Amino acid sequence: MKSPSSKEIIKKSYDRLYKAFGRQRWWPTQGIENPLFEIIIGTILTQNTAWQNAEKAIINLCSNNLIDIGKIKKINRKRLANLIRSAGYYNQKAERLKIVAQHLAKYPSIKVFFDRPAEELREELLSIKGIGPETADSILLYAGNKPCFVVDAYTKRIFSRLGLCEQDIDYHELQKIFIDSLKKDVRLFQEYHALIVECAKLFCRKKPVCKKCPLEKMCRKK
Ligand code: SF4
Missing domain, CATH: 1.10.1670.10 (Helix-hairpin-Helix base-excision DNA repair enzymes (C-terminal))
Structure with a gap:
C-alpha cells in the first residue's frame, strides 16, 4: 500500500x-485588560515548564496588577522573580520579561508593534535575548495574529x-x-x-x- x-x-x-x-x-488568558502583553508574558513563562506552572505565575502577576509593559519595565528584578517563582528558572525569566518590556516600551502600543509584516517582526523578536524560534512564533501567532x-x-x-x-x-x-x-x-x-x-x-x-x-x-x- x-x-x-x-x-x-x-x-x-x-x-x-x-x-x-x-x-x-x-491562547488562554485571564481576561484582563492587556491580553496581548499577557500572551507575550505567557510565552516566556512557559519556556521549559508545564503550562500550569506558568499560569500560576501569570495569576500572581495579574493579582499584583503587573500585566503592564511600564510596570514590568520598572519593577525590581528580584521582586519580579519572586512573583513568578512557580514558572521555574525564575531569575532568568524575570530578566527576559524585563528585556521584552523594555523593547516593547519603545513603541506607542503593542498594536503598533505588531502592525508590520511577520518576517520583519520575527527577525526583531529573535534579536531579543531569550527569545528563540518557538517563543517568537508563539508571540506572532497568538498575540500578533500572524500565520506562523x-x-x-x-x-x-x-x-x-x-x-x-x-x-x-x-x-x-x-x-x-x-x-x-x-x-x-x-x-x-x-x-x-x-x-x-x-x-x-x-x-x-x-x-x-x-x-x-x-x-x-x-x-x-x-
Ligand atoms: S499516543 Fe502517540 S504514539 Fe500512541 S497512537 Fe497516539 S500519536 Fe501514536
Missing part, C-alpha cells in the same frame, strides 16, 4: 484531533511517531512541512498547535498511552 504523503498525514491528523478534542480557543506555525517538542514527538519526520528534525524544516501542507490561515494554525499540545498531554506522552489516542489508527508506533 502507498505510504501517505506529509500533506495527507498533517490534514488527517488535524481532522482527527479536532473531532476528538473540539475547538481549543487558545509553532513547532514544539510535542509536535516533533507526535509527528515522528506518526512517521512524518525524525524526532530531532530541525525546527524550520518541520515548520515548512506544516506550512506547505496547510492553508495559510491564522485560526487554523492557532487551533492546530493547541490540539497537538492537548494530544501530547493526554496521550502522546514520553511513554505513550496509545489505546484511546485519536491518532492511533494512523500511527506507526503502537
